Amino acid sequence: MGCRCDTVSGLIAGSVLGALLAALGGILIPVGDNIIRSTVTKEAVIEPGTLAYENWIASGAPVYRQFWLYDVQNAAGVVENGETPRVSEKGPYTYRTRYLAKTNITAYENHTVSFSLPAGAIFDPSMSVGPEEDVVTVLNLVVAGAYSTIPKFLHFLVEAEIKKSGASLFQNRTVKELLWGYFDPIRKDYVGVFYPYNDTADGPYNIFTGKDDISKVSLINSWRESSVLSFWKDPYCDMINGTDASSFAPFLDKKKPLYFFSSDICRSVSAEYSGSHDLKGIEVYRYMLPAKTLASPRDNPDNMCFCHETLVTKNCTLAGVLDVRSCRDNAPVYISLPHFLHGSPYLTQAVLGLSPSEEHHSTYLDVEPTTGFTLRFAKRLQVNMMYGPSLVITVLKKVKDYTIFPLAWLNETAALDDETADRFKKDLVGRIDMLETVQIALLSLGSAVCVLCAVAACVVHRRRSTIA
CATH class of the missing domain: 1.10.287 (Helix Hairpins)
Incomplete structure (x- = not known):
């Protein structure tokens, strides 16, 4: 018992x-x-000794910019017979970018830190379809630019310069020339889609370190020493919201959008949660730009203050194009998503050969939800210019309507490598x-x-x- x-x-x-x-x-x-x-x-604070600071000071993963150029197939037919331009995509031509560490880093007592982002591009032939010397038939930047910026009553001056130089609406240029610059005989200066780029810097930025409030980590306090923009002449559109997209505050709520500022398009945008993905054994939340980002003010009233040139935007009813001349020294440049994704049908009808695809042409961020670190991203943008009919400029006399013409689109990408992924998972x-x-x-x-x-x-x- x-x-x-x-x-x-x-x-x-x-x-x-x-x-x-x-x-x-x-x-x-x-x-x-x-x-x-x-x-x-503790590790998300941007200060020496933290995991966030190590990733912030310099990009651990290689960043690449892939370019696809639009090669015009019927240049003579457009000029001589008024044909609708037809293009063929040529690329990618790939460059290593953001390989330079941040410069002019200065910490302040108000828990902010300032810095500049040096720009540089190194051609990578192994990731390209051909050499930089490949020749493409593209829009003549100066002719299109002169048409857009010079008043019509002075178009006779443009016509005289075109005849003197023997230029036309389209031109043959190497990939390197078109992207990074060439000497133009009409302007008598260097021009290029991304000229100047090397040996320049973006910023300075001033961001919050998160030391006193982790919810503010990486938020932009100022850009170019101003807490607001001056491009749009409107308090709403001139706001600088969010971070630079390299990181966000930790402990993400997938129901809330992420905000970030992009100097490439001179404005702030938002990204919404679209699903979870596995990245080298790490769960990440994917955030994508909503289709309404570049919608016409008719469909998205918040975009009204981004509508400047009513001719270009068809009285602010055209979707898919952002006029960024005010932040590009008045250069007549218009930004869109590649192949005019989410744009009005008019855009893809005016230029043949475009095939917008959500899979290949949308922008996304893959963010680790606990830390808020962006571990993979794809930023996709297209650069366009405009031309239209003219009674004076000979090469434009047969043109039937105003055309937003694509020059090139880029895909800037980066993803953490295996070594960084292993360290991230271990630490x-x-x-x-x-x-x-x-x-x-x-x-x-x-x-x-x-x-x-x-x-x-x-x-x-x-x-x-x-x-x-």
Whole structure:
């Protein structure tokens, strides 16, 4: 009988121990969450010694800009017969960019830090369809620019310069010339789609470090020493919202959009959660630009203050094009998504050969939700210019309508490499997973021991009662 009592007592003790283990596992949930939050908050601050600072000071993953150029197939037919231009996409021509670390880094007592982003591009032939010396037939930048910027009553001056130089509406240029610059005989200066680029810098930026408030980490405090823009002449459109998209505040809520400012398009935009993905064993949230980003003010009233040139935008009813002349030294440049994705049908009807695709032409960010770090991204933009009919300029006399003409589109991409992914998982994700494993193990083991011992104690007690 004493043995049986000891057995029951032992089982009861085991049940109690199991309950204590389960309770400990339950207690570790809020405690563990606090540990995780504390660890992430510490490592997300932009200051020397943190994981965020290591990734912020210089891009660990290589950043590439791929370019596709629009090669005009019927240049003579457009000029001589008024044909609708037909283009063929040629690319990619790939360059390594953002390989230079941030410069002029200065920390301030108000928990902000300022810096500049040096620009540079190195051609990568292994990731390109051909050399930079490949020749393409493209829009003549100066002719189109002169048409857009010089009043019509002075078009006779443009006609004289075109005749003197022997230029036309289209021209043959190498990839390198078109992208990075060439000497133009009409303008008597260098021009190019991205000229100047090398040896320039974006900024200076001033951002919050998150030291006093982690929810503000990476938010842009000012750009070019101003907290607002001056391009759009409107308080709403001139706001600088969010970060530069390289990182966001930790502990993302997928129901809330992310905001970021892009100097390439001179405005702030938002991105919305579209789904979760696996990136080298790390769960990331994918955020994409909504279709309404470049919608016409008729469909998205918030875009009204971005509508400047009513001729270009068909009295602000045209979707898909952003006039950025005010932030490009009045150069007649218009930004869109590649192949006029989400744009009005008019755009793809005016230029044949375009095939917009959500998969290939949309912009997205893959952000790790706990830290807020952007671990992979694809920024896709298209550069366009405009030309139209003229009674004076010979090469434009047969043109039937105003045309937003695509020059090139770019895909800027980066993704963390295997080494960085392994370090990220070891230093942060691994610790979080280990803590969660311990919590689950204690809860599961404790609950199982508690239930089994309790059941066994009841069985033993019942048998003893039966024998007695």
